Amino acid sequence: MTIMRKLYVSSLLIGAMYLIAGIVAIVNWSSMLLGIEPILSIGYIPPDAGFALVMITIGITMIAAAYFRDNIAKCLACALVGSGLGIASAFIQIAVTLAVGLDVIITWEEGDVLGTIFDVLREGIIRADVVLGLPALVLFMMSYRALKRLL
Amino acid sequence: MKGTIKLALAGSPNVGKSTIFNALTGGRAWVGNWPGVTVEKKVGVMKLNGYKVEVVDLPGIYSLTAYSIDELIARNFIIEERPDVVVVIVSAINLERSLYLAVSLLELGVNLIVALNMVDLAEREGYVVDVKKLEALLRVPVVPTIAIKGIGIDKLKNIIIQSISNPRRNPAIVDYGDPIEKAISRLCSFMKTHTPEVVHTYHPRWLAIKLLENDRDVVEKVKLLPKGDLLINMANEMRKELESVVGDLEVYMVNQRYAKILEIVDKVVRRVRVKGISVSELLDTVLLDKFLGLPITITSIYLMLYFAYNVSLPLVDLVDALFSSLADYTRLILQDKAPLLASLLADGIITGVGTVLVFTPMIAIFYILVAILEDVGYMARVVFVLDKVLHRFMLPGKAIVPLILGFACNVPAVLSARTIEDENDRKTVIMICPLSTCSARLPVYLIIASAIFGTYAALAITSMYVLSIIFALVIGFLFKSFIFKGPSIGFIMELPPYLMPQSRTVLIKTWERTKRFLTKAGTVILAAAILVWLLSITGPKGLIGPEALEDPALLKASWVGAIGRALQPIFTPMGWDWGATIALFFGFMAKEVVVSTMAMVYGAEETSLGRAILAHFSPLSAYAYMIFVLLYVPCVATMAVIRSEIGLKYAVLTIMYQMVLAYLASLAVMFIGMILGLG
Ligand SMILES: Nc1nc2c(ncn2[C@@H]2O[C@H](COP(=O)(O)OP(=O)(O)OP(=O)(O)O)[C@@H](O)[C@H]2O)c(=O)[nH]1
Ligand SMILES: [Mg+2]
Numbered sequence: 050m051t052i053m054r055k056l057y058v059s060s061l062l063i064g065a066m067y068l069i070a071g072i073v074a075i076v077n078w079s080s081m082l083l084g085i086e087p088i089l090s091i092g093y094i095p096p097d098a099g100f101a102l103v104m105i106t107i108g109i110t111m112i113a114a115a116y117f118r119d120n121i122a123k124c125l126a127c128a129l130v131g132s133g134l135g136i137a138s139a140f141i142q143i144a145v146t147l148a149v150g151l152d153v154i155i156t157w158e159e160g161d162v163l164g165t166i167f168d169v170l171r172e173g174i175i176r177a178d179v180v181l182g183l184p185a186l187v188l189f190m191m192s193y194r195a196l197k198r199l200l
Numbered sequence: 201m202k203g204t205i206k207l208a209l210a211g212s213p214n215v216g217k218s219t220i221f222n223a224l225t226g227g228r229a230w231v232g233n234w235p236g237v238t239v240e241k242k243v244g245v246m247k248l249n250g251y252k253v254e255v256v257d258l259p260g261i262y263s264l265t266a267y268s269i270d271e272l273i274a275r276n277f278i279i280e281e282r283p284d285v286v287v288v289i290v291s292a293i294n295l296e297r298s299l300y301l302a303v304s305l306l307e308l309g310v311n312l313i314v315a316l317n318m319v320d321l322a323e324r325e326g327y328v329v330d331v332k333k334l335e336a337l338l339r340v341p342v343v344p345t346i347a348i349k350g351i352g353i354d355k356l357k358n359i360i361i362q363s364i365s366n367p368r369r370n371p372a373i374v375d376y377g378d379p380i381e382k383a384i385s386r387l388c389s390f391m392k393t394h395t396p397e398v399v400h401t402y403h404p405r406w407l408a409i410k411l412l413e414n415d416r417d418v419v420e421k422v423k424l425l426p427k428g429d430l431l432i433n434m435a436n437e438m439r440k441e442l443e444s445v446v447g448d449l450e451v452y453m454v455n456q457r458y459a460k461i462l463e464i465v466d467k468v469v470r471r472v473r474v475k476g477i478s479v480s481e482l483l484d485t486v487l488l489d490k491f492l493g494l495p496i497t498i499t500s501i502y503l504m505l506y507f508a509y510n511v512s513l514p515l516v517d518l519v520d521a522l523f524s525s526l527a528d529y530t531r532l533i534l535q536d537k538a539p540l541l542a543s544l545l546a547d548g549i550i551t552g553v554g555t556v557l558v559f560t561p562m563i564a565i566f567y568i569l570v571a572i573l574e575d576v577g578y579m580a581r582v583v584f585v586l587d588k589v590l591h592r593f594m595l596p597g598k599a600i601v602p603l604i605l606g607f608a609c610n611v612p613a614v615l616s617a618r619t620i621e622d623e624n625d626r627k628t629v630i631m632i633c634p635l636s637t638c639s640a641r642l643p644v645y646l647i648i649a650s651a652i653f654g655t656y657a658a659l660a661i662t663s664m665y666v667l668s669i670i671f672a673l674v675i676g677f678l679f680k681s682f683i684f685k686g687p688s689i690g691f692i693m694e695l696p697p698y699l700m701p702q703s704r705t706v707l708i709k710t711w712e713r714t715k716r717f718l719t720k721a722g723t724v725i726l727a728a729a730i731l732v733w734l735l736s737i738t739g740p741k742g743l744i745g746p747e748a749l750e751d752p753a754l755l756k757a758s759w760v761g762a763i764g765r766a767l768q769p770i771f772t773p774m775g776w777d778w779g780a781t782i783a784l785f786f787g788f789m790a791k792e793v794v795v796s797t798m799a800m801v802y803g804a805e806e807t808s809l810g811r812a813i814l815a816h817f818s819p820l821s822a823y824a825y826m827i828f829v830l831l832y833v834p835c836v837a838t839m840a841v842i843r844s845e846i847g848l849k850y851a852v853l854t855i856m857y858q859m860v861l862a863y864l865a866s867l868a869v870m871f872i873g874m875i876l877g878l879g
Contacts, residue, residue: 099656099659102495102502103499105495106496106498107499109492110492113486113492122477122481123485123486126486127486129482130483130486130487134496137503141503141507144507144511145507145511148510148512148514149510151514152513152514155517155518155521156517156521200477200479
């Protein structure tokens with residue numbers, strides 16, 4: 050059972066990080082909407098409600114793994130789905146960033162194109178959803194291994 | 201040529217009928233991993249050993265007792281059109297349920313072949329079905345197949361050839377026990393001697409069974425035949441007698457049929473591996489969870505749109521650049537020789553149609569994602585999650601299929617409401633279908649959202665999807681409470697297994713949906729662009745000339761300007777100018793036309809449509825505009841299909857309520873926004 054324990058504890062921790070990032074994003078978004086300076090300005094958490102939606106969903110799904118720790122199947126499923134979504138959103142963000150970078154080249158008219166691309170890439174990739182994709186990947190592999198044992 | 205053979209493909213929903221249809225005929229019937237994909241019969245042809253075989257793909261049915269329109273289509277085809285061969289597809293992972301139809305078809309006395317599909321999935325779940333034994337028990341040929349891989353299709357074809365010359369029937373598959381069997385044979389011999397006409401149309405044993413069960417539809421039809429009354433009276437008397445022994449006869453006979461099926465299943469299904477937990481079940485504990493299901497659904501829709509919107513951006517801009525150079529080039533070579541033609545092509549057609557076509561990459565990517573989710577089986581889960589919500593709004597669970605299909609296009613969505621049994625429910629659902637935000641509305645959201653909301657565009661667009669569902673639910677609730685009263689029927693949806701998406705089905709669907717988008721651009725939107733152009737260069741005082749499309753002051757004097765300004769006061773509270781108004785006006789033809797009209801009208805003052813929109817809308821008025829476009833009226837094609845499904849009266853009613861709703865909703869957005877100080 051130590052495997053399951055390790056699994057839900059990591060799921061809880063990683064989930065909490067997602068949740069915090071999501072909450073910060075929603076707070077900043079609301080303050081921005083009301084025309085106030087971002088309250089909790091943190092570099093790589095964009096003030097974006099869509100981002101917040103994704104992060105909070107992933108966060109609560111992962112945390113649910115700990116909540117359902119007595120039900121092995123459900124606990125595992127939560128970790129699996131949560132981390133799967135986490136990986137998906139990281140990949141999507143990377144793909145989006147590359148596409149936006151490409152778009153800069155296509156629509157470029159004047160100015161420092163390389164600098165702009167660099168900014169786009171840095172802003173797009175050093176973001177909480179991409180950064181947290183790594184621990185999500187680890188969690189996914191852990192739960193996948195546990196799943197194989199269960200089957 | 202030896203002649204034409206009629207072959208029907210029957211089976212429960214989602215067992216793979218359309219996949220087998222495609223494999224047999226090389227056709228392109230839509231396949232999807234959820235029940236209720238096919239709602240209309242589809243005919244294809246295959247050449248087989250000198251025969252011309254007409255293959256008919258039917259909607260899924262669980263039994264020959266039909267309740268909804270799609271089920272009636274399937275049942276009537278088999279009973280009335282009497283195909284020469286019926287292939288019943290049963291699912292190896294759901295044998296019990298899908299055998300009921302097979303047994304009913306046997307009783308009907310048709311020439312039957314059983315295709316045992318999805319044997320790969322049965323293996324994955326750890327059991328095998330003994331085909332030889334099944335064949336012996338049913339006494340008709342059984343062919344194991346894996347339709348998506350084409351395995352077993354050749355064998356199926358061979359068996360079809362054999363059964364043309366050597367029909368296989370087994371109407372006495374179920375033994376109903378002594379007193380009932382006696383009654384059946386008495387009825388049969390009565391038919392043979394006294395009402396031979398009846399026997400020509402129906403198999404005597406089946407008819408006897410249905411008369412004893414008091415099947416309403418069959419009784420009605422027999423009544424019309426000569427001496428039919430006699431037969432019915434005789435059956436009624438026998439039923440009374442028998443019911444004193446076994447209780448309700450219909451229930452008893454259905455139970456006998458189930459008993460037979462259980463006996464068969466018990467003999468042919470063999471576990472080879474102990475049942476562990478399946479991955480599908482495991483994932484469903486989370487994806488269908490009371491609390492987690494809904495946020496995961498909304499997140500998936502958001503991620504899908506976020507991806508499609510941004511990843512297609514370079515392509516969209518590329519196509520955009522292509523069209524504007526095309527317009528410039530056209531002007532360059534034609535301007536001096538034929539200014540009117542140059543303007544028609546450049547300002548009218550290329551600008552108008554081009555603004556819409558620019559979004560083809562984005563829409564194609566969106567369609568690919570939708571098709572993948574359908575194929576994986578996740579869309580069916582979305583349906584399931586929302587079903588619980590629907591119930592609170594007194595809507596039938598099945599309503600969600602049309603509403604989600606409507607995200608691609610409202611026309612097939614309206615048709616798919618055929619699976620809904622209750623007529624009032626069906627009317628309600630059809631009338632709320634146009635509230636489901638179809639992809640024709642996407643270009644409008646996209647152009648406005650990317651101009652005004654920048655990086656939050658995907659979020660603004662997602663909110664349209666969420667609002668679209670909310671409006672559909674609320675309006676549906678109101679309809680059910682005040683106009684189409686009645687209880688709502690729950691919907692026990694059979695969840696399909698999670699499957700790997702098939703590139704073929706994904707590509708076919710994406711292509712066909714994209715093709716519809718392109719065709720529309722080449723027809724309706726082209727016509728609209730020419731019309732708007734004509735009305736821009738002419739006015740109440742006669743011809744103005746193509747200069748109107750470069751000079752806002754001249755444009756104001758054109759028909760477009762005149763109509764726009766006449767209607768504009770209606771929208772003063774929302775802060776939309778006459779250009780935005782006239783775009784809505786022409787949008788009646790198709791929602792994409794809103795965009796193409798804007799491009800032409802605003803093109804007079806600004807070269808970039810984005811910049812023009814930024815100048816003419818505040819964020820609040822832009823959002824209200826998006827909501828108005830979401831709600832205000834179904835497109836012409838949707839109106840036509842609503843009319844043909846439930847009548848003109850309801851089509852008109854739909855248009856009227858949508859206009860009122862759109863106006864009130866956008867007004868409310870402005871009002872609330874003002875209060876919050878967002879104006
Ligand atoms: N693994 C596996 N999947 C299959 C097989 N046959 C069909 N499928 C899949 O099952 C799903 C349903 O197939 P359809 O052909 O649309 O089923 P249908 O019976 O026409 O369904 P309705 O029209 O909704 O009644 C699709 O996702 C197919 O790819 C099979 O033999 N094996
Ligand atoms: Mg089908």
